[in-house]
Amino acid sequence: MDIEEFRKAGYQAIDRICDYYASFQDRPVVSQVQPGYLVDALPSDPPEDAEDFNEIADDFQKLILPGITNWQHPNFFAYFPTAGSFEGILGDLYASSVSNPGFNWLSSPACTELEQVVMDWCAKLLGLGDHFLNKNGVGGGVIQTTASEAAIVVCAAARARYVREHPDAKLEDLVIYTTTQTHSLGVKAGLVLGLAVRALEVTPEDEFSLRGETLRLALAEDLAQGKRPFITIGTVGTTSSGAVDNLEEIGEVLKERPSIWLHVDAAWAGVAMACPEYRAFGKLEPINRYATSYGTNFHKWGLVNFDASMLWVRNRRDLTDALDVTPEFLRTKQHDSGLVIDYRNWHLGLGRRFRSLKVWFVLRRYGVEGFRTHIREGIALNEYLVSLIRASPSFELVTTPSLALSVFRLVLPASPALASGEDALTAHNELNRAFHRRVEGASDKIFLTQTVLNGTFCIRFAVGAQRTRREHIDQAWEVIRSNASTVTEEWVK
Numbered sequence: 001m002d003i004e005e006f007r008k009a010g011y012q013a014i015d016r017i018c019d020y021y022a023s024f025q026d027r028p029v030v031s032q033v034q035p036g037y038l039v040d041a042l043p044s045d046p047p048e049d050a051e052d053f054n055e056i057a058d059d060f061q062k063l064i065l066p067g068i069t070n071w072q073h074p075n076f077f078a079y080f081p082t083a084g085s086f087e088g089i090l091g092d093l094y095a096s097s098v099s100n101p102g103f104n105w106l107s108s109p110a111c112t113e114l115e116q117v118v119m120d121w122c123a124k125l126l127g128l129g130d131h132f133l134n135k136n137g138v139g140g141g142v143i144q145t146t147a148s149e150a151a152i153v154v155c156a157a158a159r160a161r162y163v164r165e166h167p168d169a170k171l172e173d174l175v176i177y178t179t180t181q182t183h184s185l186g187v188k189a190g191l192v193l194g195l196a197v198r199a200l201e202v203t204p205e206d207e208f209s210l211r212g213e214t215l216r217l218a219l220a221e222d223l224a225q226g227k228r229p230f231i232t233i234g235t236v237g238t239t240s241s242g243a244v245d246n247l248e249e250i251g252e253v254l255k256e257r258p259s260i261w262l263h264v265d266a267a268w269a270g271v272a273m274a275c276p277e278y279r280a281f282g283k284l285e286p287i288n289r290y291a292t293s294y295g296t297n298f299h300k301w302g303l304v305n306f307d308a309s310m311l312w313v314r315n316r317r318d319l320t321d322a323l324d325v326t327p328e329f330l331r332t333k334q335h336d337s338g339l340v341i342d343y344r345n346w347h348l349g350l351g352r353r354f355r356s357l358k359v360w361f362v363l364r365r366y367g368v369e370g371f372r373t374h375i376r377e378g379i380a381l382n383e384y385l386v387s388l389i390r391a392s393p394s395f396e397l398v399t400t401p402s403l404a405l406s407v408f409r410l411v412l413p414a415s416p417a418l419a420s421g422e423d424a425l426t427a428h429n430e431l432n433r434a435f436h437r438r439v440e441g442a443s444d445k446i447f448l449t450q451t452v453l454n455g456t457f458c459i460r461f462a463v464g465a466q467r468t469r470r471e472h473i474d475q476a477w478e479v480i481r482s483n484a485s486t487v488t489e490e491w492v493k
C-alpha cells in the first residue's frame with residue numbers, strides 16, 4: 001500500500017468506524033454468532049497472492065463485526081465497562097503509526113518521557129501521594145498491559161525484596177495473601193511464580209471487606225508454621241460486589257511487619273478517586289499511608305481504550321531490582337548514567353506499546369472536570385437503577401451498591417414449603433439462574449453477568465460505558481422487569 005492508497009483506505013476506515021458508532025441502536029449488544037462461525041467462513045491457508053484492500057476492509061464489516069460483542073454499546077452492563085473514547089482511538093492510531101517498542105529511553109525518548117508525565121498526571125488526578133510520582137525519583141508509575149500482569153510484576157518484586165531481606169527464606173514457604181473476593185489475578189500470580197496463595201475469609205456481615213483482625217490471625221497462624229507471607233493483595237472495588245477492603249486496619253497490622261508488601265488492586269474502582277467525594281470510599285488516605293503499590297485500569301471506567309493498566313510503586317528500585325536484566329546489547333549510555341527511566345525493567349516483557357499517547361489525548365481533551373463528569377454520570381445512573389430496584393417488590397439488592405455497580409436478585413415468591421434454610425436458598429438460586437438464562441436470551445438488547453456471593457447467586461449491573469444515558473437504564477430495566485415477570489409466573493405454576 002502506498003501513501004495515497006493508505007490515505008484513501010484510512011479515510012474510509014474512519015468513515016466506517018463512525019458509522020459503526022452511529023448504529024449501536026441497530027446492533028446487538030452481545031454477538032449473536034454461533035461457535036465456529038468464523039473458522040468455517042475463512043480459508044484455512046493464507047492467500048498465495050496479494051488481495052485487494054477494499055475486499056479485506058469489506059470482510060471486516062461482513063465477517064468480523066458480527067462476531068464482535070459491542071463493549072461500547074450503551075446497553076452493555078456486564079463485567080466492568082471498557083469505556084473507550086474517540087480520543088483514545090486516535091491516540092492508538094497515532095501510536096500505531098510510529099510503531100515502535102519503546103523499551104528503553106533511547107529507543108524512543110518521547111515514549112518514555114510521555115509515560116513518566118502522564119503517570120504523574122494520573123496520580124495527581126486520583127489524589128495519590130507525592131511518593132508515587134515519577135518526578136520524585138524514588139517511587140513512580142508505569143503502564144502495564146492488565147491488572148493481572150501488574151499483580152505478577154508486584155509479586156515478583158515483593159518476592160525478590162523479601163528474599164533479599166530474609167536470605168534464609170525458602171521459596172516453598174512464601175505465601176501470597178488475597179481474600180476470597182480477590183480477582184483471579186492473585187491465583188494467577190501464584191501460578192506463574194510457583195508460589196502458594198492463601199485466600200483470607202471475608203463475610204457478608206463485613207460487606208466482603210477484609211478486616212485487620214482476619215489478617216492478624218492468619219499471619220500468626222502461618223508464621224507459627226514457618227510460612228512466610230510476603231505480600232497482601234487488598235482490593236478497592238471487588239469484581240463481584242465492589243467491596244472495599246479495610247485498608248486502615250490492614251495497614252495498621254502490616255505496619256508491624258514492614259517486609260510484607262501491600263498491593264492495592266483498584267482495577268475498576270480506582271478511577272472514581274478522580275472525584276474528591278469518593279476518595280474516602282476508595283480509601284485514598286490509607287492507600288497513601290500504607291500501600292507499597294497501587295493499580296487501577298484506565299481501560300475500564302477511565303475512557304482510555306483497552307489496554308492501559310496503571311501501576312504505581314512507592315520505590316521503583318523494588319521493580320528494577322527484581323526485573324532488570326541488561327545484556328550488552330541493551331546497554332545505553334543514558335541508562336548507565338542513571339538519568340533516564342528504562343521502562344523495560346518495570347514490566348515483564350521487553351518491548352512495550354506506546355500507551356501513554358492515548359492517555360495523554362484523553363486527559364487533555366476531557367480535562368480533570370470532564371473526566372470527573374463521566375465518573376459522576378456513571379454513579380448517578382447506577383443510583384437511578386438502584387431506585388428502580390428498591391421501588392420494585394420483585395427485586396432485592398444483595399449488597400450495598402458500590403459506585404456504579406449494583407448486585408441484585410429476584411425475590412423468591414412466598415411459599416410455605418420453603419420458609420427458610422438451605423432449601424429456600426437452593427430454590428432462590430434456581431429461580432435466579434432461570435432468570436439470568438432468560439436475560440441471556442435477550443443478549444441482543446442488554447448484557448448482564450452473574451456472580452455468587454456466599455452461596456447466593458446474583459446478578460451484577462455495572463454502569464460506565466461512555467454512551468450510556470438514563471434512557472438505556474430504562475430500556476434495560478424493561479428487559480429485566482418483563483423477564484422477571486415471566487420467570488416468576490412460570491415458577492409459581
Ligand code: PLP
Binds near residue numbers: 080235239265309
Ligand atoms: N481486579 C479487579 C477488581 C477486576 O474487576 C478485574 C477485572 O474485571 C481485574 C482485576 C482484572 O483486570 P485485567 O483484565 O486488567 O487483568
